[in-house]
Amino acid sequence: MDYENTYEQEIDLKELLFTLLYRWRPIVLAAVLLGLLLGGYKVVNGLRSQQDETAVEEAREQYDMELAAYNRNVASSEWDIEKLKRALQNQQDYNDASVLMQIDPYNKPRAAADILIRLDSAEWEMYPDGVSMDPTDSLVKLYASNLVQRLDWSGLEKKTGVASRYLKELVGVGTDYSSNTVTIDVVYSDEETAEMILDEILRQLDRRKGEFASVAGNYTASVVNRNLSFIMDTGLEDKQKQNTDKIFSYQKDLLDKEMALKDLEEPEVPQEISKKKVAVQGVKFALIGSVGGAFLLAFYFCMIYVLSGKLHTDDELKDRFRVKILGVFALPVKTGVLCGIDRWLERLEGKAARPSEEAVLKRVTLNIQNYVGEAKKLLLTGTVSEDILKDLAGKLSESLPGIQLVAGADMNKAADTLRLLAECDGVILVEKREASKCAQIQKEKESIDALKKPIIGCMVL
DSSP: OOHHHHOOOOOOHHHHHHHHHHTHHHHHHHHHHHHHHHHHHHHHHHHHHTTOHHHHHHHHHHHHHHHHHHHHHHHHHHHHHHHHHHHHHHHHHHHHHOSGGGSOTTSEEEEEEEEEEEEOHHHHTTSOTTOSSOTHHHHHHHHHTTHHHHSOOHHHHHHHOOOHHHHHTTEEEEEETTTTEEEEEEEOSSHHHHHHHHHHHHHHHHHTHHHHHHHHOSEEEEEEEEEEEEEOOHHHHHHHHHHHHHHHHHHHHHHHHHHHHHHOOOOOOOGGGOHHHHHHHHHHHHHHHHHHHHHHHHHHHHHHHHHSOBOOOHHHIIIIIOOOEEEEOOOOOOOSTTHHHHHHHHHHHTOOOOOOHHHHHHHHHHHHHHHOTTOOEEEEEESSOHHHHHHHHHHHHTTOTTOEEEEOOOTTTOHHHHHHHHHOSEEEEEEOTTTSBHHHHHHHHHHHHHTTOOEEEEEEO
């Protein structure tokens, strides 16, 4: 398989990164210039707008309206949030403290009693015969009306440890005028406490007989049908669920209100009435311009690196053209403003070492001696200038006795070099980083391979 025909050029990301870093001067300059250009334009444009009195007045009025609307929305949202917090806390307190909310609706303890009320016969004599209304009904109504509110709950609060407002919702009162009875039922989380509460209610009613008799006349009140039972109350289950759902509803509404408050944005002061705003906008656009300028120039250098087709490193020669590297000459020392940064980058890349030209030439000489074999006449050529080739040939000839070095200009351009190629026993290539193009090196290699001449190796400038 022909290696060159299947080679796909790979981009060394590290090499590309350091190529950009070494060009920090023009990148920084582009960032500064574009930042100053955009920032200055924004500042000048803002100051110019402040000279228009009509525009300034309109901007001020618009800003005042938007600010007032913003403040109203904030105040309204904060009030709604506080109201929801109170409602949520009250509902949580009720659910935690209410005995009714803790009762098992499928096994609810219930203590109940019927109170049968009868007027004394002497009281009936006061009413004419054939009266259509039962006078006992008024007494039944008097018993049942506001019974829960009239009770003294202080004793039960001490015994149960439950506040009266939660005890009151455990007591139910019903009336049956046809039988002159008042029904009292008490529920609790356990049957003993339910019966104890019922006993206390009956005792208080018994003590108030005289109060009721002074109003409605003498009567008797007998407790009948007293019982203790466990019942299923799906209505209580629904009520418990409704109160639990209220908490979730309040929490959701509170979260929505808090998010809405957070999303409210205070209107920005227009630049027509604020020099600070003009300055901030100038800085903002200066930063945008700086980043944009640095990015654009860095992108340009990346495209040049990828599309130029130039030789970037000696590794490309080894990987793409399968030639031995005889020696790599050091690049020129970086000079100029803040050149210490360049030297720091070289150390960071691991290329701070700079071998002398004599050391590189000695290495090249030893490699040629190792690789040359039986060849006696070598052609020194490449895509660099002919003067460089002749200079290198003269320096190497002194340390290579018995080997004839002939310098030939770029064979892609000079036909005489092709004649020298045919007469030589081997070829030494000389290529320069960031100058020699890979396509031209490829043509050189094709010409050399066509004449079946061995490539001893390559020197990289």
